[in-house]
Amino acid sequence: MKRIGVFVCHCGSNIANTVHCEKVAQVAKDFPGVVLSTDYKYMCSEPGQVMIQEAIREHNLDGYVVAACSPRMHEPTFRKCAARAGMNPYMVEQVNIREQCSWVHANKEKGTEKSIDLLRMGVAKVVKNEPLYSTTIPVTKRSLVIGGGIAGIQAALDIANAGYPVTLLDREHTIGGRMAQVDKTFPTLDCSACILTPKMVEAAQHPNIELMTYAEVEAVDGFVGNFDVTIRKKARYVDFDQCTGCGACTEKCPKKVPSEFEMELGMRKAIYTPFPQAVPNKPIIDAKHCRYLLDGKCGICKKVCPTGAVDYEQKDELIVERFGAIVVATGFEQFDISAYEEYGAGKIPDVITGLHLERLMNASGPTAGKIKRPSDGKVPEKIVFVKCVGSRDEAKGRPYCSKACCMYVAKHATLLKEKMPNSKSYIFYMDVRTPGKNYEEFYARTQNEYDAQYIRGRVSKIFQVGDKLIVRGEDSLLGRPVEIEADLVVLAAGMDPRGDAKDLARTLGISYDQHGWFTEAHPKLQPVETHTAGIYLAGACQGPKDIPDSVAQASAAAVKAAGLLSKPELTSEAMTALCDEAICSGCGLCQSICPYKSIEIKSINERYHGQMRQRRVSNVNQGLCQGCGACTVACPSGAMNLKGFTNDQILAEVDALCQR
Amino acid sequence: MNQITKEMRDLARELLASGEVKGLIGWTKGSRWYLTPPLFITRPEEAEQLYFDQFAVNNLTGLLLDYRYGDDKIALFVKGCDSRGIVRLLQDHQIKREKVLVIGVPCMGMSDKKAVTDPRQPVELPLLDKCLECRYPNPVIADRLIGGALVSGEPSEPKGLTASEAAKRGVGSKQADRFAQVKAIEAMSADEKYAFWQAQHEKCLRCYACRNICPACNCRECIFESDKKGWVNKSATPTDNAFFAVTRAMHVAGRCVECGECERVCPMDIPIMALNRKVIQDINELFGESDAGTDLDGKMPLGLFKNDDPEEFM
Ligand SMILES: Cc1cc2nc3c(=O)[nH]c(=O)nc-3n(C[C@H](O)[C@H](O)[C@H](O)COP(=O)(O)OP(=O)(O)OC[C@H]3O[C@@H](n4cnc5c(N)ncnc54)[C@H](O)[C@@H]3O)c2cc1C
Ligand code: SF4
Ligand code: SF4
Numbered sequence: 001m002k003r004i005g006v007f008v009c010h011c012g013s014n015i016a017n018t019v020h021c022e023k024v025a026q027v028a029k030d031f032p033g034v035v036l037s038t039d040y041k042y043m044c045s046e047p048g049q050v051m052i053q054e055a056i057r058e059h060n061l062d063g064y065v066v067a068a069c070s071p072r073m074h075e076p077t078f079r080k081c082a083a084r085a086g087m088n089p090y091m092v093e094q095v096n097i098r099e100q101c102s103w104v105h106a107n108k109e110k111g112t113e114k115s116i117d118l119l120r121m122g123v124a125k126v127v128k129n130e131p132l133y134s135t136t137i138p139v140t141k142r143s144l145v146i147g148g149g150i151a152g153i154q155a156a157l158d159i160a161n162a163g164y165p166v167t168l169l170d171r172e173h174t175i176g177g178r179m180a181q182v183d184k185t186f187p188t189l190d191c192s193a194c195i196l197t198p199k200m201v202e203a204a205q206h207p208n209i210e211l212m213t214y215a216e217v218e219a220v221d222g223f224v225g226n227f228d229v230t231i232r233k234k235a236r237y238v239d240f241d242q243c244t245g246c247g248a249c250t251e252k253c254p255k256k257v258p259s260e261f262e263m264e265l266g267m268r269k270a271i272y273t274p275f276p277q278a279v280p281n282k283p284i285i286d287a288k289h290c291r292y293l294l295d296g297k298c299g300i301c302k303k304v305c306p307t308g309a310v311d312y313e314q315k316d317e318l319i320v321e322r323f324g325a326i327v328v329a330t331g332f333e334q335f336d337i338s339a340y341e342e343y344g345a346g347k348i349p350d351v352i353t354g355l356h357l358e359r360l361m362n363a364s365g366p367t368a369g370k371i372k373r374p375s376d377g378k379v380p381e382k383i384v385f386v387k388c389v390g391s392r393d394e395a396k397g398r399p400y401c402s403k404a405c406c407m408y409v410a411k412h413a414t415l416l417k418e419k420m421p422n423s424k425s426y427i428f429y430m431d432v433r434t435p436g437k438n439y440e441e442f443y444a445r446t447q448n449e450y451d452a453q454y455i456r457g458r459v460s461k462i463f464q465v466g467d468k469l470i471v472r473g474e475d476s477l478l479g480r481p482v483e484i485e486a487d488l489v490v491l492a493a494g495m496d497p498r499g500d501a502k503d504l505a506r507t508l509g510i511s512y513d514q515h516g517w518f519t520e521a522h523p524k525l526q527p528v529e530t531h532t533a534g535i536y537l538a539g540a541c542q543g544p545k546d547i548p549d550s551v552a553q554a555s556a557a558a559v560k561a562a563g564l565l566s567k568p569e570l571t572s573e574a575m576t577a578l579c580d581e582a583i584c585s586g587c588g589l590c591q592s593i594c595p596y597k598s599i600e601i602k603s604i605n606e607r608y609h610g611q612m613r614q615r616r617v618s619n620v621n622q623g624l625c626q627g628c629g630a631c632t633v634a635c636p637s638g639a640m641n642l643k644g645f646t647n648d649q650i651l652a653e654v655d656a657l658c659q660r
Numbered sequence: 661m662n663q664i665t666k667e668m669r670d671l672a673r674e675l676l677a678s679g680e681v682k683g684l685i686g687w688t689k690g691s692r693w694y695l696t697p698p699l700f701i702t703r704p705e706e707a708e709q710l711y712f713d714q715f716a717v718n719n720l721t722g723l724l725l726d727y728r729y730g731d732d733k734i735a736l737f738v739k740g741c742d743s744r745g746i747v748r749l750l751q752d753h754q755i756k757r758e759k760v761l762v763i764g765v766p767c768m769g770m771s772d773k774k775a776v777t778d779p780r781q782p783v784e785l786p787l788l789d790k791c792l793e794c795r796y797p798n799p800v801i802a803d804r805l806i807g808g809a810l811v812s813g814e815p816s817e818p819k820g821l822t823a824s825e826a827a828k829r830g831v832g833s834k835q836a837d838r839f840a841q842v843k844a845i846e847a848m849s850a851d852e853k854y855a856f857w858q859a860q861h862e863k864c865l866r867c868y869a870c871r872n873i874c875p876a877c878n879c880r881e882c883i884f885e886s887d888k889k890g891w892v893n894k895s896a897t898p899t900d901n902a903f904f905a906v907t908r909a910m911h912v913a914g915r916c917v918e919c920g921e922c923e924r925v926c927p928m929d930i931p932i933m934a935l936n937r938k939v940i941q942d943i944n945e946l947f948g949e950s951d952a953g954t955d956l957d958g959k960m961p962l963g964l965f966k967n968d969d970p971e972e973f974m
């Protein structure tokens with residue numbers, strides 16, 4: 001029989017308040033195999049660990065169980081503690097009597113009873129533990145950044161500056177993201193392009209950065225340190241090696257299409273660069289609108305191109321590249337305002353969104369920076385802003401705050417007043433939230449110096465009368481209805497996750513919340529990590545963020561990625577699946593279910609009744625296996641076992657529970 | 661002698677004489693009028709012993725497991741329901757496609773010999789429940805066809821020489837009731853369910869007939885015969901029988917081809933299909949409707965990791 005030690009932790013009063021720790025330790029003395037059982041105030045503390053190490057040596061323990069908090073918190077601590085005393089770290093089991101007992105039960109007797117049960121199971125399991133060993137795997141010293149908004153650019157620059165090659169991938173054909181559409185940025189009102197484009201250029205020219213625009217991630221195989229990423233490089237129909245970016249093609253192209261970048265307030269051509277400072281600054285053909293690609297007529301761009309760069313035959317290209325770390329920075333989408341029918345959104349042309357206004361204000365935008373209404377080009381005088389459109393609205397499935405709107409509305413009101421001193425902005429709000437350096441001051445100036453009128457209350461209806469927009473709402477501070485005759489209405493549409501964020505999450509194997517924001521591994525302590533080792537989050541894809549937050553998070557993610565890449569090698573998972581070839585029937589179910597493609601079916605030769613014969617059996621690649629356990633439950637024969645969670649160990653736990 | 665039997669013998673003779681197959685599995689007339697048990701032959705002259713009628717109910721596909729590591733090519737006859745067992749074995753990589761020659765036969769519906777009252781007195785017998793509920797009366801896979809049989813990978817009407825007889829006898833007439841028993845049991849209270857199943861499991865002899873006939877029960881070492889201590893007690897106590905019953909159902913989850921043989925061969929009349937169907941119903945609800953063993957290239961719902969698998973528990 002193995003010699004087992006039991007250590008019951010009080011976690012200060014966290015556990016001890018609802019569990020009789022001394023009693024638990026006392027009862028455990030009688031469990032089969034237990035040669036020592038004791039309790040202590042903080043097992044994870046230095047003296048606690050020293051105590052465990054001494055006990056291991058003194059009592060010649062083969063394994064131990066610590067009854068404490070969640071293994072998610074301290075399993076590594078107690079494994080390392082064992083290793084320091086010369087015990088294989090996998091001879092340790094941690095039983096959770098905090099989250100599973102003291103924190104969820106009020107009754108001390110019951111909590112104690114359950115703790116004893118859990119501990120009995122833990123002891124029964126550890127008796128069956130075997131020493132496990134991990135191997136080392138190489139790290140591919142390259143990183144992929146998905147999404148080239150400000151967050152992606154910053155992450156790529158930081159990783160590249162740390163000395164590692166980075167591929168910066170964006171599905172659009174320029175990097176820059178939303179920030180490129182923004183005119184000026186709060187709270188400093190510096191021009192967005194002026195601070196963004198230098199970074200775009202730096203990324204494009206950085207020797208360690210490979211730009212891969214107009215490309216999408218199709219599949220991700222492998223695991224931390226070695227992700228094999230299948231990338232679709234979409235056909236651009238322009239050979240970038242030959243194109244000089246002269247723009248002759250764009251100028252001559254006869255096909256005009258509403259520009260996505262300009263929020264459809266302006267037009268672009270079918271062969272185009274979305275904006276003058278786009279990076280890369282070479283045009284692509286939009287196959288959905290190109291006359292030649294649609295019906296074979298036209299071909300003008302090819303004729304006018306002086307270098308023969310236009311290539312209608314170009315096809316999508318699939319490549320597979322290996323990366324050690326991945327940073328996801330795919331940003332957000334603006335909430336689709338047409339969900340607010342009562343605001344005439346999507347129907348009344350002069351009810352626009354924040355991003356529309358950004359384009360109208362921008363000097364290189366469709367109106368050259370003059371504020372003109374989309375419907376008739378008239379310069380508006382009374383402008384109404386409605387905040388929290390698609391934010392903090394349970395009815396629209398958006399209970400969360402979009403964080404940037406309060407500030408960008410203040411920014412808009414300020415800028416409008418600067419541009420048009422005779423104009424007046426009315427801002428309907430639920431709350432004004434300005435937690436950020438110099439944000440509150442900015443908001444105060446908007447009210448005091450720029451004459452913006454803040455009205456607390458929700459707007460119930462917006463409709464057109466003549467060329468005016470009637471905004472009807474309620475001033476909840478004064479408790480009376482208000483009606484404003486406006487020339488232009490700006491809905492501060494909230495941030496939505498990317499429409500296909502969930503698909504990307506599944507491709508990457510990371511998790512997302514009910515809305516589609518990617519979830520961090522821990523909201524406080526691991527805000528840029530995901531649950532999938534080697535994949536990190538940056539920017540608004542993780543939740544609504546403004547630029548400073550996005551940049552800060554991007555740098556944090558970059559440090560994590562660079563830290564990973566700086567390791568000479570990684571230790572592979574020790575708790576992996578193992579196939580018992582004697583039992584395996586070679587059905588291959590495990591192979592098809594393995595999410596990490598770690599299983600191959602091999603053929604073995606065996607002697608059977610004096611004859612040699614071949615038989616199929618499953619073979620787990622111990623380096624690739626992540627220990628998820630999917631194969632072990634899929635295996636109908638029970639041939640597959642997860643080391644550290646073998647069927648025998650689990651059965652021993654069930655037995656122990658039944659024996660109480 | 662009926663036409664199908666004649667065609668069976670002719671084809672068997674030809675296949676064995678030419679050496680195309682080394683052995684052939686079919687049915688033969690048994691010692692009583694209501695018995696048509698399996699027959700394994702290797703010589704052309706033995707073909708005369710083959711026989712087919714409304715009692716050739718045994719699904720022969722599981723017998724192929726005896727030859728899974730051999731190099732000999734074996735032929736066997738399959739009715740519609742049986743044929744899904746072939747797909748099962750192929751998908752589970754237990755037999756090699758080139759080592760088996762599948763001969764599809766049309767089916768007139770199999771009679772329920774449990775209704776025999778006088779062993780000496782042949783009478784018209786009712787159809788087996790599984791035939792009333794049958795959705796695949798035509799083979800889903802076959803290399804050769806006799807009796808005008810047709811291959812169909814979809815639920816279909818009986819085809820071939822016996823089509824009108826099958827229709828008259830009511831083959832497939834209770835398809836819609838496939839999950840009726842499951843629904844009835846689901847409607848019970850927890851206590852009633854427990855009492856119901858406990859009464860069933862008390863009867864089980866642990867004869868393993870259900871397992872032995874099953875084409876999905878193709879493990880090399882059945883867990884119920886494993887010498888590993890602690891898994892399951894081999895004695896036929898109600899608790900261990902319950903464990904056996906549920907474990908058996910879970911082991912064929914997503915792979916059971918609904919041939920109904922387990923329930924038919926059970927000497928104690930335990931409603932085994934109720935458990936199988938419950939699992940099938942749940943899988944259908946979770947992963948979309950599918951019929952195991954009807955599409956050789958189809959992926960098994962429980963044998964696949966998909967990005968959009970339901971994960972309500974996470
Ligand atoms: C109207 C408005 C005004 C704003 N004004 C300000 C301001 O003044 N100050 C401020 O601090 N913040 C402002 N913000 C917020 C700011 O826009 C965001 O904080 C910032 O854009 C977030 O950057 P990001 O890189 O995380 O995401 P994004 O800018 O959205 O960039 C994401 C990038 O990822 C790419 N991408 C997406 N999905 C994929 C995929 N599957 N594969 C490959 N690439 C993909 C996109 O093409 C895009 O280039 C404003 C927001 C709005 C809506
Ligand atoms: S435990 Fe099994 S399914 Fe999971 S990664 Fe390892 S081999 Fe694949
Ligand atoms: S699922 Fe089980 S029996 Fe089938 S190949 Fe894998 S280990 Fe072998």
Ligand code: SF4
Nearest residue numbers: 874916917919920922
């Ligand atoms: S479990 Fe029963 S119905 Fe299902 S395949 Fe096996 S024998 Fe046929």
Ligand code: SF4
Nearest residue numbers: 864865867868870926
């Ligand atoms: S055939 Fe019936 S009695 Fe025999 S083991 Fe199966 S369920 Fe039990």
